[in-house]
Amino acid sequence: METLRHFAFDVFRLCSWLLLLMVVFVPLEKFFAQHPQKVLRKGFLADLGYYFLNSLLPKLILILPMSMIAWGVHSFVPGGLYGWVAVLPLPTRLLAAITVGEFGAYWGHRWMHEIPMLWRFHAIHHSAEEMDWLVNTRAHPLDMVFTRFCGLLPIYVLGLAQPSGRTADVVPLLYAVIGTIWSFFVHANVRWRFGWLEHLVSTPAFHHWHHTQDGAEYINKNYAAIFPWIDKLFGTMYLPKSQWPKKYGIDAPMATNFAEQLLQPLKLP
Numbered sequence: 001m002e003t004l005r006h007f008a009f010d011v012f013r014l015c016s017w018l019l020l021l022m023v024v025f026v027p028l029e030k031f032f033a034q035h036p037q038k039v040l041r042k043g044f045l046a047d048l049g050y051y052f053l054n055s056l057l058p059k060l061i062l063i064l065p066m067s068m069i070a071w072g073v074h075s076f077v078p079g080g081l082y083g084w085v086a087v088l089p090l091p092t093r094l095l096a097a098i099t100v101g102e103f104g105a106y107w108g109h110r111w112m113h114e115i116p117m118l119w120r121f122h123a124i125h126h127s128a129e130e131m132d133w134l135v136n137t138r139a140h141p142l143d144m145v146f147t148r149f150c151g152l153l154p155i156y157v158l159g160l161a162q163p164s165g166r167t168a169d170v171v172p173l174l175y176a177v178i179g180t181i182w183s184f185f186v187h188a189n190v191r192w193r194f195g196w197l198e199h200l201v202s203t204p205a206f207h208h209w210h211h212t213q214d215g216a217e218y219i220n221k222n223y224a225a226i227f228p229w230i231d232k233l234f235g236t237m238y239l240p241k242s243q244w245p246k247k248y249g250i251d252a253p254m255a256t257n258f259a260e261q262l263l264q265p266l267k268l269p
Contacts, residue, residue, distance in 0.1 A: 108150025212245035
């Protein structure tokens with residue numbers, strides 16, 4: 001009964017957040033749309049399914065591996081490191097966590113594109129042919145687990161999460177919340193440009209070029225979720241001053257049914 005009560009509360013919380021997100025993004029995408037399109041676009045209902053599934057399942061899957069990593073690093077990494085990190089102000093630790101987490105997430109995301117087996121799962125996210133805020137949630141749960149794991153791993157290894165090893169820490173929670181909110185924004189169908197700031201913090205234009213299907217020379221760019229300068233550092237940044245992608249999606253068949261999409265990466269080629 002207690003488990004059912006917690007589940008019902010989680011669903012209620014997600015419905016409340018969904019309503020808030022719609023109140024914010026639907027009007028913005030109507031009045032500032034880069035590509036005019038319907039709110040109930042193709043795949044909208046499937047993406048709603050991903051919204052609920054990926055808000056509940058990946059964190060449950062990650063509990064065990066992250067707990068084992070936390071135990072391992074606290075057992076083998078010199079305690080002096082955690083003592084030094086523990087006294088850092090929360091804003092400093094959070095900024096450091098976001099930075100190192102971004103490096104981990106960048107490589108996790110890049111591997112999802114470069115390793116064929118991983119791409120089978122990540123292709124679901126890129127199959128969207130129309131971009132809006134809800135496309136952020138379109139992802140296979142195992143895709144979400146892998147990229148989140150890559151982002152959280154350096155945070156735990158460096159002691160930026162649970163530095164004392166005795167009490168829970170808000171840093172990984174804040175890292176996840178900030179990353180999630182920002183991901184909804186960069187997927188949004190808005191035509192805003194931000195000048196030089198676009199080279200410091202990711203924007204819709206930056207991330208839309210990551211989803212482009214305009215040609216082979218434009219794909220596999222802009223992997224960073226928050227800091228575009230990481231792509232600049234590794235030679236994968238592409239951000240023209242005024243152009244936007246003309247089309248999105250992948251050059252491969254993708255099931256349209258929600259359940260079939262979940263099963264498709266698991267089928268043998």
